[in-house]
Amino acid sequence: MFTPDIKSLLEGIPCPAMILDHIFRIIDMNRLMEAMCGHVTDEVRGIHSELVLRSNVGNSRDRLFKSVMETGEPVSTEGDILNCYRRKIPVHYHISPLSNSENVRSGLLVVAEVLHVEEIKKEQSNKSFSSAGIIGYSPKMQQVFNKIPLISQTDASALITGETGTGKDKIAEIIHNHSPRARFPFIKINCGALPADLLESELFGHTKGAFTGATRNKAGMFKLADRGTLFLTEIGDMPLQLQVKLLSVLDDKRFYPIGGEQIISVDVRIIAATHRSLREQVKKKMFREDLFYRLNVLYIHLPPLRERDVDIRYLLDHFLNKFMTGLGRNIAGFTSEAMETLLGYKYPGNVRELSNIIEYAVNMCKKKKVGLEHLPGYIFEPVADSPVAAGDDEINHINHQTSQPQERPPSLVVLPEKTPESWSDIERQMIIDTLKKHNSSRKLAASDLEWTRMKLWRKMKKYGLLP
Amino acid sequence: MNKLMMPIRGDFVAPRFDLATEILIVQYNNGTLLGEPKTIIMDRASDEGLCQMIVEEHITSLVCNGIEELHYNFLLWKKVNVLDGIIGNWQTALEKILDGTLQQGAVLYPDEREASSYESK
Structure with missing residues (x-):
């Protein structure tokens, strides 16, 4: 009689999968499940799967599992799990009964990410990215949309240019979400918003005692974005001395944190964006030419709205x-x-x-x-016509x-970054004013705004107000 | 003095921070427990509520299993020492934190796994 090799069968399933005994303890799992949970099988064999999977359907799935064991009928349910990268992923669970020659029952649990279903829908949506927040039917935007799938499928650095407000951030996020790195972090950092020293620490991290105030080790954005995408917005404003270090990381894929002795290797894809003319910056010696060419491997230009x-x-x-x-x-x-x-x-x-x-x-x-x-x-x-052809x-x-x-003539109301009337601006300003009023005490500011401190922290993070 | 919070479920560290309704709070100093551990039963699970409690109770360390990145980063920013991904019995985790050997992602299941199975309550 043909007896299949369970391990090979598990590896053949294109989704995370595990085999469980009659009381839901792990017998075996495939590599995709190991990657999702962050544990190898030998480490967690015999442990109740709920502790390893970290799903939100523990109780109901236990009942489902028992019913599968009793009736022998497979079932499916929906829920989410927290993976080893602390990300909540919506999933479908499929539980099927298994039994051996001695009629001892066990169960096969397959976890399919809902992401796959969304990807299929996106592919079927005629190359439209409106679901992702980008609307564009003009020929120039269609050219941009045509490039996105191609750029998504490689790991080469990409440069997005375009005037302010054209959607560079959105495009970067779409590229990440359509790439094989989608389940890993997408981290955005504004290179123009921070002074050089702080930016270096944010990007590369520091070790405890590296400088005054460095009271603990801090992982930089490069480390946090490992296996994901690092989006460097306003790259044209990056200080020159940091450009050298960035170039070196792009070449070697490893770096030393500030004050650190141990080299850190990372696998990060870089997407950079700027509203400046990088060539002009290069001419003015404000941007390194080698870094420009290193970033400008793949290129997307977002047309201004007046051309759409x-x-x-x-x-x-x-x-x-x-x-x-x-x-x-x-x-x-x-x-x-x-x-x-x-x-x-x-x-x-x-x-x-x-x-x-x-x-x-x-x-x-x-x-x-x-x-x-x-x-x-x-x-x-x-409004004067744009001098840009x-x-x-x-x-x-x-x-x-x-x-x-x-x-533009100074009399015109030109919006260099954001229209002051937007709610976001008003809310941001409200937070700043309240913090000023309370001498930077977030506790008092949160109380004044009638928010929880967590909500204040989230808003400050959203508006880039955290140190 | 250190103040530790650990979301638990029965004998185990709760699988998820955001779904935990039973919270253990202990105070310790130099590896010695100060007073009896305190258990709080929450009327509903709330990750934001727990974060608020951590700040208000001046918790210095959090030991948990699964936690979302948003809350993890918030707590780090609040200078809370977060050890997440801990799988196993909470008493073992507590012993290890007291002797300073608990590490992130530790699997602390008893050797005799057959005898101690996790049951969802």
Whole structure:
């Protein structure tokens, strides 16, 4: 009689799987399950699987498992688990009964990540990334979308350029989520927001006693992003001395933390983004040429909104629906005059500005349709045409894309980073003001804002206010 | 003096921080327990509630099994020493923390695994 080798069968299952005895203890598991749990089989054999799997369906699954043992019928259920990287992953559990020649029953537990199902859906959605928060039907955005699957499937460094508010962060996240690294961390760091020393410590970590105030070892972002993606935004603002170290890490894939003697090896994919012209920065000796070429292996340029006329109407509808839902309002659309004005506006702050304008309008509108009176006043002021030619040459974009905000007449309301009216800005400013009021005491600030300290910490993290 | 929190479930370190409803709090100094361990039964599981409790109770160390990255980072930022991924009996974990030998990701199951099976309560 044919007796299959259980270990080989387990390894043949393309999902994490384990064999359990009649009281749910681990007999064997495949390598994918070992990777998910962070333990080798020998280490956890004989242990109740719940302690190793860390699922949220422990009780009901025990009942399910017992029913499978009694009836001999396989069952499936949904839930989530915490993997060894402290990530909560939605999964489907499939439990099937097994029995040997002596009729001793055991069970096969297969854990399928829901991610797989989402990936299939994404592939079927005609290369549209609207589910991921990017809307674009214009030919230029379609070119960008065509590049994403290709860029996702390699480990080479990628450089994303584009004016402020064009969605560089979103594209980086989509690339990560579509890559084989999706289940590992995606860590974003703003290279322009921190002074050089702090940035070095954030990126590479430090050891206890490396400098005054280093009271404990700290893993840097490179270490935390191991096996995942590190997104370096505003790379054009990175200090020169750090560029040397970054280049060395990109080449060797290992580094010494500050004050450390032990070299750390990492497997990290780098995606960098900037609104600056890196070539100009190179010419001005503010950016290393070798690092530029090292980062510029794969390249995506995000067109400004004024070159995506087709998309503006879709974006207006999308953000109107989004803010209507968020604020619980019922608005039928835009009046023809408002629509004409919105379609004719140049959007120097790109999609971010458009989003903020609609958020403002939804907040102001008390009628059935958004009219001219609900739009922010500054969009009626004349805006000079952009000096940037909408050329197709990508290198041309790198060279010139960012010069226009500075060249606008000072009377114009130009939004270099964010429109001040956005709720995010107001909330950020509110946090800063409250912290100032309470002399940086987060306890008092949280109490004043009627938030828990955890909520304040989350908001501070969201707005980059943590030291 | 150190103050330790350990989410537990029966005899074991609870599989997940966010789903734990039974909390053990002990105080110790130089490897010696100070007073009796205190057990708190929460009316519902709440990861944010636990984080709040850790801050308010001035907990210095947390021993747990699975914990989400968000809460792990928050607690590190709060200077709480977090040892996660601990699988096994909570009493063994406590003994090991007292003698300073508990390490992250430790599997502390008794040798006679057959005799001590985990039962979901």
